[in-house]
Each structure stands twice: as C-alpha cells, then as structure tokens.
Amino acid sequence: xxxxxxxxxxxxxxxxxxxxxxxxxxxxxxxxxxxxxxxxxxxxxxxxxxxxxxxxxxxxxxxxxxxxxxxxxxxxxxxxxxxxxxxxxxxxxxxxxxxxxxxxxxxxxxxxxxxxxxxxxxxxxxxxxxxxxxxxxxxxxxxxxxxxxxxxxxxxxxxxxxxxxxxxxxxxxxxxxxxxxxxxxxxxxxxxxxxxxxxxxxxxxxxxxxxxxxxxxxxxxxxxxxxxxxxxxxxxxxxxxxxxxxxxxxxxxxxxxxxxxxxxxxxxxxxxxxxxxxxxxxxxxxxxxxxxxxxxxxxxxxxxxxxxxxxxxxxxxxxxxxxxxxxxxxxxxxxxxxxxxxxxxxxxxxxxxxxxxxxxxxxxxxxxxxxxxxxxxxxxxxxxxxxxxxxxxxxxxxxxxxxxxxxxxxxxxxxxxxxxxxxxxxxxxxxxxxxxxxxxxxxxxxxxxxxxxxxxxxxxxxxxxxxxxxxxxxxxx
RNA sequence: CGAGGUGUAGCGCAGUUGGCUAGCGCGCCUGCUUUGGGAGCAGGAUGUCGGGGGUUCAAGUCCCUUCACCUCGACCA
Numbered sequence: 001x002x003x004x005x006x007x008x009x010x011x012x013x014x015x016x017x018x019x020x021x022x023x024x025x026x027x028x029x030x031x032x033x034x035x036x037x038x039x040x041x042x043x044x045x046x047x048x049x050x051x052x053x054x055x056x057x058x059x060x061x062x063x064x065x066x067x068x069x070x071x072x073x074x075x076x077x078x079x080x081x082x083x084x085x086x087x088x089x090x091x092x093x094x095x096x097x098x099x100x101x102x103x104x105x106x107x108x109x110x111x112x113x114x115x116x117x118x119x120x121x122x123x124x125x126x127x128x129x130x131x132x133x134x135x136x137x138x139x140x141x142x143x144x145x146x147x148x149x150x151x152x153x154x155x156x157x158x159x160x161x162x163x164x165x166x167x168x169x170x171x172x173x174x175x176x177x178x179x180x181x182x183x184x185x186x187x188x189x190x191x192x193x194x195x196x197x198x199x200x201x202x203x204x205x206x207x208x209x210x211x212x213x214x215x216x217x218x219x220x221x222x223x224x225x226x227x228x229x230x231x232x233x234x235x236x237x238x239x240x241x242x243x244x245x246x247x248x249x250x251x252x253x254x255x256x257x258x259x260x261x262x263x264x265x266x267x268x269x270x271x272x273x274x275x276x277x278x279x280x281x282x283x284x285x286x287x288x289x290x291x292x293x294x295x296x297x298x299x300x301x302x303x304x305x306x307x308x309x310x311x312x313x314x315x316x317x318x319x320x321x322x323x324x325x326x327x328x329x330x331x332x333x334x335x336x337x338x339x340x341x342x343x344x345x346x347x348x349x350x351x352x353x354x355x356x357x358x359x360x361x362x363x364x365x366x367x368x369x370x371x372x373x374x375x376x377x378x379x380x381x382x383x384x385x386x387x388x389x390x391x392x393x394x395x396x397x398x399x400x401x402x403x404x405x406x407x408x409x410x411x412x413x414x415x416x417x418x419x420x421x422x423x424x425x426x427x428x429x430x431x432x433x434x435x436x437x438x439x440x441x442x443x444x445x446x447x448x449x450x451x452x453x454x455x456x457x458x459x460x461x462x463x464x465x466x467x468x469x470x471x472x473x474x475x476x477x
Numbered sequence: 478c479g480a481g482g483u484g485u486a487g488c489g490c491a492g493u494u495g496g497c498u499a500g501c502g503c504g505c506c507u508g509c510u511u512u513g514g515g516a517g518c519a520g521g522a523u524g525u526c527g528g529g530g531g532u533u534c535a536a537g538u539c540c541c542u543u544c545a546c547c548u549c550g551a552c553c554a
Contacts, residue, residue: 018547089554092553149552207554209554210554329512329515330515331512331513332512332514334514334515335513337515339514348513350512351513352513
C-alpha cells in the first residue's frame with residue numbers, strides 16, 4: 001500500500017531515469033516550470049540548496065584571495081565581437097535586445113551568455129601597472145544561453161552561476177590560478193556535495209571558445225552518463241591582445257596580462273540529484289541540505305511530546321539547520337515527504353522515547369535506524385551527519401570506480417559504450433578526426449584527458465596510429 | 478530545427494455521433510476524532526476547458542492558427 005503510493009509519486013529510478021529526474025525536481029519542490037522555454041523558477045527549497053552552495057564556494061574563493069564584483073547584464077555587440085573565437089562560439093546561443101522602450105537601439109545589446117568581454121573591457125581601463133596585478137575577481141550572477149533542448153538544472157536558457165575572472169602578470173601565474181581553481185571545485189564537490197570527480201584537460205574540440213586550455217571536473221551520474229560539473233580556463237594573452245589590456249612592468253615595459261576564468265553553475269544541483277538520488281527521491285549531502293535534521297513528533301497531542309520536540313529543535317538549531325514538523329499530517333506521511341526531499345537525518349520522538357530519554361534517528365542515505373540518548377544529542381547528530389556525508393561519498397566513489405572500463409579497439413569501445421553505462425578509458429592519437437569519428441559511431445565524446453594518465457595501449461583506439469594520451473570517454477549531459 | 482505526443486480545478490484524469498448548470502480521485506479549507514511508514518467521519522471552496530480566430534441554433538468536443546511542455550533525434554565549445 002505504502003509502496004504503491006510511493007510509486008505513484010515518483011517513477012522508479014531504474015525504470016525510467018529521465019522521468020524519475022523530472023518527478024524529483026518537481027515533487028521535491030526544487031523548481032517550478034515557467035512560461036518561457038528553458039527558464040525555471042527556483043523555489044525556496046531549491047534556492048536554499050543554491051544558497052548553501054554559494055556560501056561554501058564563496059568562502060573558498062575568499063580564502064584564496066578573490067573579490068566579488070557585479071558586471072552589467074548587457075553587452076554591446078561591438079564589445080562581444082572583439083575576440084573572434086569567443087564570439088564565434090557563443091553567437092548561436094545569444095539573446096539580443098534590439099529595442100528600449102519604444103525606440104530601436106542604434107546598437108543591439110547581447111544578454112550576457114558569459115562575461116569575459118565585460119571583465120576584459122573593465123580590466124583594460126583599471127590595469128595600468130604591475131602593482132595592479134593580479135586582479136582576482138568573481139561574480140555571482142545569472143547568464144542566458146538560447147538553448148534548443150532544455151532540462152531543469154542541467155541545461156536551462158537562463159542559469160545561475162559564479163564566474164571568476166582573473167588577470168595576471170605572467171603566464172605561469174595564470175596557469176597556476178587555472179589549476180588552483182579547478183582544485184577548489186574538485187575539493188568543493190568532494191567536501192560539500194560528496195561527489196567524486198575526474199579532473200582533466202578538455203580536447204581542442206571540447207574546450208571553451210577563446211581559451212588556450214580548458215580544464216574540467218567530470219562527474220558520473222546514476223545512469224553512467226557524464227556531467228561536466230565545472231570548468232577552469234587558461235586564456236594566455238589572447239583576450240588581453242583583443243581588448244588591449246596592458247600594464248607597465250618593473251622595467252617600464254608594456255606587457256599584456258594573462259587571464260583565466262572559471263565557473264560552476266546551478267547544474268551542480270543536477271549533479272547532486274543524479275548522483276545521490278534513489279527510488280524514494282532526493283538524497284541531499286548534509287553540508288548543502290536546506291534542512292539537515294527534521295524532527296517528527298509522534299502522537300504530538302500526548303503530554304510532553306511537542307514540548308520536548310521544541311526543546312530539541314531549539315538545542316540542535318544552534319548547530320544545524322533543523323525543522324520541526326508539528327503539522328497534523330500522519331507520521332508516515334511525513335517520513336515519506338522528507339525522504340522525497342532528501343533530508344539527511346530524521347529524528348522521531350514519541351511517548352515511548354520520552355519515557356526513556358531518547359529519540360530514534362534515521363539516516364536518509366541507508367535507512368539505518370539508531371536510538372540516540374537525548375543527553376549527548378548535538379555531538380551524536382554531528383557525527384551522524386558526517387557519517388551520511390562519508391557514506392554518500394564512498395558510495396559515489398564505488399559507483400564511479402566500478403564503471404570506468406578500458407578499451408583498446410573500436411569494437412570493444414563501441415560495445416562498452418552501448419552496453420555498459422559508464423566511462424571508457426582509451427588511448428588517443430590526438431587527432432580531432434578520430435574524436436569526431438568516435439562520436440559519430442558511438443555517441444561518446446571525449447570528457448577529458450585526465451591528469452592521472454595510464455598507458456592502456458600504444459596505439460589510438462580509433463585509427464591505430466601511435467597514441468599520445470589516455471582519454472576518458474562517455475556519453476554526456 | 479525535424480518526428481511524435483500532451484494541454485480540462487493546485488496535481489492526476491474522465492467528458493459518447495457537437496446538446497441542459499463541465500465531472501471524478503487526490504490535494505486544499507472548517508470541525509471533531511486520530512498519530513511509531515502516506516488516517517477516519519462530516520461539511521465546504523476552487524475552472525479564461527493553453528491563447529486567438531472560424532463553422533454552428535448550440536463547441537471542452539469540428540476546422541484554422543498560435544503558444545507551451547514532454548519523448549526521441551539534430552544542434553549545443
């Protein structure tokens with residue numbers, strides 16, 4: 001009976017993963033659809049996750065010396081067009097404003113799809129001396145990319161993100177920054193989202209428009225597909241030359257700056273959903289969960305129950321994000337509801353517990369029930385939340401490790417991609433033609449050239465010529 | 478952008494060859510009783526039938542048009 005109802009609420013995860021995803025984002029009240037294609041309304045519960053992501057990441061940015069700024073929403077067409085690779089990459093998905101009030105604009109304005117050009121324009125004016133460097137800026141904004149196929153969080157027309165943009169005196173310093181921020185993202189995924197990632201370099205075909213190098217963290221979803229979860233770009237002095245960003249060095253010589261940019265978006269919420277979720281719905285990693293602990297009173301009308309629950313809420317509230325649900329819904333209804341919404345830890349408190357000075361804790365990640373004494377509750381809850389985080393990470397790590405397989409020839413490769421959800425490690429000659437052929441024949445793309453290289457074979461999986469690099473391949477969102 | 482599908486109450490749906498005041502379940506509101514895995518009884522509220530146009534004595538139903546969403550593909554740096 002209970003199972004029946006659950007099945008009605010959320011499609012089973014392994015029956016139809018796509019439908020499961022749609023059910024979860026709606027039923028967990030993360031978003032509401034909007035009347036403009038690809039635009040989503042972030043509801044309080046969904047936005048709270050984003051706020052916690054912002055809080056965690058922003059702290060890491062500040063700790064590495066970055067400052068927040070806010071750039072304009074509009075980019076004049078002439079500004080966008082200064083760097084030709086960049087504009088060519090983004091032109092197909094740019095939204096344009098051509099009218100202001102009742103007047104046609106003399107120059108149309110692009111709604112920012114990313115802000116490299118805005119930062120560059122600004123940097124060209126505020127950087128004069130080596131003393132002005134480095135500039136370590138970041139902004140938390142939304143951007144617009146006119147997408148043809150959209151899905152909540154994974155690919156939306158407008159999405160929220162942060163974009164860091166830095167300018168440095170030397171190429172070496174900029175390269176270090178690029179890698180440093182990639183590490184920040186990977187650490188954030190591990191320590192806050194409990195998601196393991198593969199770090200690596202994007203191929204020429206896959207890199208960002210205008211970048212010299214693009215680094216990425218790739219995560220594996222429940223269905224074995226890859227999600228590009230954050231990227232960090234090294235620009236060399238390409239943008240600096242296009243926008244004339246020069247400084248006087250210590251010898252009074254004019255030099256171009258070397259730049260980076262790096263971003264992480266609301267897509268990361270899609271990663272949380274698709275890595276940790278299960279048949280009961282969302283499973284949230286404790287450190288970004290809007291509600292870390294939900295207290296469910298049992299028989300709340302019985303003397304002392306509600307009072308004790310409130311007391312516990314107040315006590316735990318000093319250390320955690322706690323919700324007490326004292327509504328008159330049935331306890332079973334509440335259990336299902338907060339499981340669907342992914343709350344990491346549930347505390348049940350009923351008359352029987354009161355007598356024994358205890359409560360019952362239930363972990364969302366594995367369903368384990370633990371009886372806790374009320375005497376040491378704060379420490380025990382902290383410990384359990386940490387255990388949930390670790391449990392989620394370990395499970396995701398196992399899932400990732402067990403689904404990365406090796407292929408030496410195209411037949412193996414195609415068979416793995418088609419029949420075994422996950423990533424495939426294979427050697428590559430470095431030729432974009434092989435990369436394209438692999439994509440055409442198997443649907444898999446080069447996710448990245450991982451930092452941790454192995455030699456699986458001496459020859460390219462596609463053409464048989466000498467191999468240059470081991471590449472991680474996979475189908476991607 | 479191509480193929481297919483779907484739009485009727487907050488959600489899920491029914492609505493016959495066009496015919497009277499557009500229904501059902503869940504949810505929602507009020508009251509009482511309940512409470513350790515989605516409670517029970519009683520009473521109650523809620524509709525631009527996605528939008529626009531047309532045919533007709535009469536349109537949720539037929540025609541044209543338009544918009545959105547979903548699935549698959551193409552595209553997507």
